[in-house]
Amino acid sequence: MTERYAVQMQGVVKRFGDTLALDGVDLAVPAGAVYGLLGPNGAGKTTSVKVLTTLIRPDAGTATIDGIDVEKNPDDVRRRIGLTGQYAAVDERLTARENLVYIGRLFHLGTAEARLRAGELLDRFDLADSADRVVKGFSGGMRRRLDIAMSLIANPSVLFLDEPTTGLDPRSRLGMWDVIEDLAADGTTVLLTTQYLEEADRLAEQIVVIDQGRVIAEGTPDELKSRTGGALLQVSIARAENRELAMSVLTPLCTGRVEVRDDRTFEAPITAGDRVVPSVIRALDDAGVDVLDVVVRRPSLDDVFLALTGHVASAEEATS
Numbered sequence: 001m002t003e004r005y006a007v008q009m010q011g012v013v014k015r016f017g018d019t020l021a022l023d024g025v026d027l028a029v030p031a032g033a034v035y036g037l038l039g040p041n042g043a044g045k046t047t048s049v050k051v052l053t054t055l056i057r058p059d060a061g062t063a064t065i066d067g068i069d070v071e072k073n074p075d076d077v078r079r080r081i082g083l084t085g086q087y088a089a090v091d092e093r094l095t096a097r098e099n100l101v102y103i104g105r106l107f108h109l110g111t112a113e114a115r116l117r118a119g120e121l122l123d124r125f126d127l128a129d130s131a132d133r134v135v136k137g138f139s140g141g142m143r144r145r146l147d148i149a150m151s152l153i154a155n156p157s158v159l160f161l162d163e164p165t166t167g168l169d170p171r172s173r174l175g176m177w178d179v180i181e182d183l184a185a186d187g188t189t190v191l192l193t194t195q196y197l198e199e200a201d202r203l204a205e206q207i208v209v210i211d212q213g214r215v216i217a218e219g220t221p222d223e224l225k226s227r228t229g230g231a232l233l234q235v236s237i238a239r240a241e242n243r244e245l246a247m248s249v250l251t252p253l254c255t256g257r258v259e260v261r262d263d264r265t266f267e268a269p270i271t272a273g274d275r276v277v278p279s280v281i282r283a284l285d286d287a288g289v290d291v292l293d294v295v296v297r298r299p300s301l302d303d304v305f306l307a308l309t310g311h312v313a314s315a316e317e318a319t320s
C-alpha cells in the first residue's frame with residue numbers, strides 16, 4: 001500500500017533541544033504529484049525535508065520514499081531523490097558547467113556521461129549562454145536555476161525544493177515557477193516548501209499547511225482558500241448618486257454584507273476562485289452604473305492562518 005506514495009511521513013517527531021520542530025507530522029504524496037508544504041518561518045518545513053532526504057533522523061515515526069524507509073535504507077533513498085536546499089549549494093569559483101560535471105562525478109557518472117548530462121541541463125534551464133562563466137557573477141535567479149539543475153543530475157524520481165523562490169526578485173520568481181511547472185509536466189514528483197499561498201496555489205495540486213510542527217490543514221488550493229471565507233471584492237463607481245443602486249446590484253453576487261468605504265467605493269466578500277468579476281461588471285453595466293474599477297484581493301497565507309488557527313502566522317510565535 002505504502003508504495004502508492006512517492007513521499008510519506010507518518011507521525012514524524014523531531015526535537016532540537018527544547019524545540020519540538022515536528023510534532024507528529026503525517027504526509028502522503030502520490031507519485032507524479034506536486035505537493036506544497038506551506039507554512040510560516042519556523043513551522044518545520046526544512047526539518048521535514050531534512051528527515052525525508054536522510055539528512056537528519058526523526059525521533060519517532062516513519063518516513064519513506066517510494067515505500068523505502070529513510071532510516072533503514074538511506075542509500076536507496078538517496079538514489080531516488082534530488083534536493084535543492086534553501087541556500088544555494090553551488091560553488092561560486094566554478095563555472096555553471098563545472099558545477100554540474102562535478103556533481104555528476106559525485107553521483108558516479110562517468111566523465112563523458114556527466115558532460116553530456118550537464119549540457120542537457122544547461123540547455124533545459126536556459127543557462128547555455130552562461131555555461132562557461134564563473135558562478136560568482138550570476139544573478140539570484142540563475143544560481144537557483146543552476147541549483148535545481150544540479151539536483152536533477154542523477155534523474156531523481158522525487159525532487160525536494162525548499163523555498164525555491166524566497167529572496168528572488170519578481171521576474172526570477174516567475175522564471176522559477178515555469179521551471180517547476182515543466183518538471184511537474186515531466187512526471188517528477190515534487191515536494192515544494194513555501195511561505196507563499198500564491199506560490200502553492202499556482203504550482204501545487206495539493207497543499208499541506210503546517211504550523212509549529214503540526215499539520216493544521218490539507219486540501220486543494222481552492223479548498224483552502226474557501227476555508228478563509230474567500231476573497232474580497234472592491235468596486236469603485238463613477239457617480240456617488242448611483243450608490244444605492246450599486247449596492248442592491250452587488251448584494252446578491254457577494255457572500256456577505258456589502259460595506260461602504262466611501263461615497264463611491266464598496267467592499268464585499270466573495271467566493272475565492274469563483275468568476276465573480278465578469279458578473280459584477282455585467283450586472284452594474286446592465287443597471288446603468290458606471291464602473292471605475294474592480295479589484296479582487298485574494299486570500300493570503302495570513303488570511304488562511306487566521307481562518308484556520310485564529311492567530312496570524314508569525315515566526316516569533318513559533319520559536320518563542
Ligand SMILES: Nc1ncnc2c1ncn2[C@@H]1O[C@H](COP(=O)(O)OP(=O)(O)O)[C@@H](O)[C@H]1O
Binds near residue numbers: 019
Ligand atoms: N539545528 C537546529 N537546532 C535547533 N533548533 C532548530 C534546528 N533546526 C530547526 N530548528 C528549530 O525548529 C523549528 C522548525 O525549523 P525549520 O524546520 O527550519 O522551519 P521552517 O523551514 O518551516 O522555517 C524552528 O523553531 C527552528 O528554530
Ligand SMILES: [Mg+2]
Binds near residue numbers: 045046163
Ligand atoms: Mg526552512
